[in-house]
Amino acid sequence: MPSQLIDRQTNGVFIISATPFTETGAVDDASTDRLVDFYLEHGVTGMTILGIMGEANKLTAEEATGFAARVLKRVGGRIPVVVGVSAAGLDNLASLAHFAMDAGAAGVMVAPSPGPAVEDRVRGYFHQVCAALGPDVPVCLQDFPQTTGVPISAATILTLTRDCPQIVMLKHEDCPGLAKISAVRAGSGTADTPRLSILCGNGGLYLPQELARGADGAMTGFAFPEMLVEVVRAHQAGDPDRAEDVFDAYLPILRYEQQPGYGLAVRKAVLHHRGAIACPRTRAPGPKLSPTDEAELLRLIARTEKKVKEL
Known part of the structure; x- marks a missing residue:
């Protein structure tokens, strides 16, 4: 295991990694190494793998464990790595989680299981997850109702972090969600509720405001990780x-990446353009850029790079 697991004070930028594929759709090991190096070179605090951006639902169990093992080996303990382990069955979830922790992960990320959006059902599910994982596996609770279809109230999040000591981090992606960040931050770190680390997703689209509301950083996959790093650093420095x-300079391309159902292809195309991966392919069924899309994206990249130089 790494020397430092994620905990209730964890902060910074945990970049969510793509999963690179070859032209034939196989997991690209060489690009995986290049992508890890790319993220490290741009100063990220940590990494998160096998999330939604990582197309984890399109990987076989063997591909998922192989990818996790390769990333963890390449990182070599230099930064903490969180592994997404959400699965339909608790046995599969626990198996991947324990594999990842044994291989050097710093914690695991779990989303609520699909089903009726009933608060006591959500609480019951996470109690079962924590029991299956055991007390030594730190958990990041992923709150992304736009994708899971399961909203979780701030009150339930606070109850879970009180009842389940393993739940030390919230990956906040609810939208609109600034009020929820304020509620979770105000309700944790009190006499009866331990502090909860809050890292935010949604591509970083609301990052300055989220930091002002009390978030500890970002956990998202924007293809210019240096922006996320600098925004969090400047905010933590009191500026x-x-x-x-800095955020404003990248906003046009950030917004372009956030197109529902299409943004992953854009993000991979940017990573490909920047030399981080050899092929921008998403695994089928997945979106693909047209020549018009690619020309549009290249113009956005050029304009972004010009603005950043001026800044």
Whole structure:
């Protein structure tokens, strides 16, 4: 295991990694190594793998464990790595989680199981998850109702982190969700509720405001990780204006990446353009850029790079 697991104070930028594929759709080991190096070179605090952006639902069990093992070996303990282990069955979830922890992961990320959006059902599910994982596996609770279809209230999040000591981090992706960040931050770190680390997703689209509301950083996959790193660094240094200036320079391409059902193809195309992966392919069924899309994206990249130089 790494020397430092994720905990209730964890902060910074945990970049969510893509899963690179070859032209034939196989997991690309060489690009996996290049992508890890790319993220490290751009100063990320940690990594998260096998999430939605990582197309984890399109991988076989063997591919998922192989990819996790390769990433963890390449990282070599230099930064913490969180592994997404959400699965339909608790046995499969626990098996992948324990494999990842034994291979050096710093914690696991779990989303609620699909089903009726009933608060006591969500609480019951996470109690079962924590019991299956055991007390030594730190858990990041993924709150992404736009994808899972399961909203979780701030009150339930606070109850879970009280009742389940393993739940030390919230991956916040609810939208609109700024009020929820305020509620979770105000309700944790109190006499009866331990502090909860909050890292935010949604591509970083609301990152300056989320940090101002009390978030500890970002856990998302924007293809310019240096922006996320600098925004969080400036905010932590007490310079929110600098943080917003940097953020604003990247906003057009950030917004372009956030197109529902299409953004992953854009993100992979940017990573390919930047030399981080050899092929921008998403695994079928998945979106693909047209020549018009690619020309549009290249223009956005050029304009972004020009703005950043001026900044």
